[in-house]
Amino acid sequence: MTWQTRSFSRRVWESTASLRGDIDALPLLTELADGTLAPHRFVEYLAQDDFYLRGYARALAMLATRAPTTAAAAFWASGASGAVAAEVEMHVALLNDSRLAELPRAEAPSPTTRAYVSMLQTAAAYEPYAVGVAAVLPCYWVYADVGRRLAHTxxxxxxHPYRAWLAAYDDPVFQAATRGAITLLDDAADATDDATRDAMAEVFTAATWYEQQFWARSYELERWPVI
Incomplete structure (x- = not known):
């Protein structure tokens, strides 16, 4: 899919092409696409994504309090209270599916989940607003981009056992929210200086890397070491 971008969003999207290629090749995603992903791996992914989304909602809420316009504040607040909450509800429904309900699931965030959430919340709370926007955007954009292809397959x-979950990421409302987030990234980049734009590009790449790691480590059932 071709996304409507301006100068800065195009720059960071193109700079992460290699990372996004790695994401497309991940076993979790290729097996999700063709419906062969083992149920216990899907449950692990959903459990970790649930932990992640609760932390992500807090990052969006922090960003809303720092937004420079009421429209931007409303967008991030809506993401925190509405879209993310709806997805968590869908995860609960899927985890209570009779095919999945009896499978063991993670009871705590994995090291990768915790690290990713910590990075996002730190950026949203303490870095310049523009850097916070760049940090939270890959969750929207990478999921929307990957999700469209997965839903088609x-x-x-x-x-297909996971069609309902995949369809959510091809939903027009989610796609529109992603376009809105991209616009806010470009607005923030236009309003700041070169040094901050460089920091935005760096954190966008870091968050995209965490997206790749999140999927990879969920597939591997990552756990904290026992000491």
């Missing part, structure tokens, strides 16, 4: 598979 899943639609070609009869009785």
């Amino acid at each position: 899943a639609s070609l598979v009869d009785d």
Whole structure:
């Protein structure tokens, strides 16, 4: 899919092309696409994503309090209270699915989940507003971009076990929210200086890397070491 971008968003999107290629090749995503992902790995992914989204909602709420306009504040607040909450509800419903409910699930965030959430919340709370926007955007953009392709592939598979989850990321409302977040990134970049734009690019890359690591480590059932 071609995304409507301006100068800065195009710069950071193109700079992460290699990382996004690595994401596309991850076993979790290729197996999700064709419906062969083992149920216990899907449950692990959902459990970690649930932990992540609760922390992500807090990062968006922090960003809303620092936004320079009421429109931007409303956008981030809506993301925190509405879109993320709805996705958490969907995760709960899926985890209570009779096919998945009896499978063991993680009871705590993995090291990667905790590190990713910590980075996002730190950027949203303490870095310049523009840097916070760049930190939270990959969760929108990478998911929307990957999700469209996964949903299309899943639609070609009869009785795909994960079609409902994949369809959420191809939902027009989520796609529109992603476009809105990209616009806010470009607005923030236009309003700041070169040094801050460089910091924005750096944290965008870091968050994209964490997206890749999050999927990879969820597939591996990552746990804290026992000491």
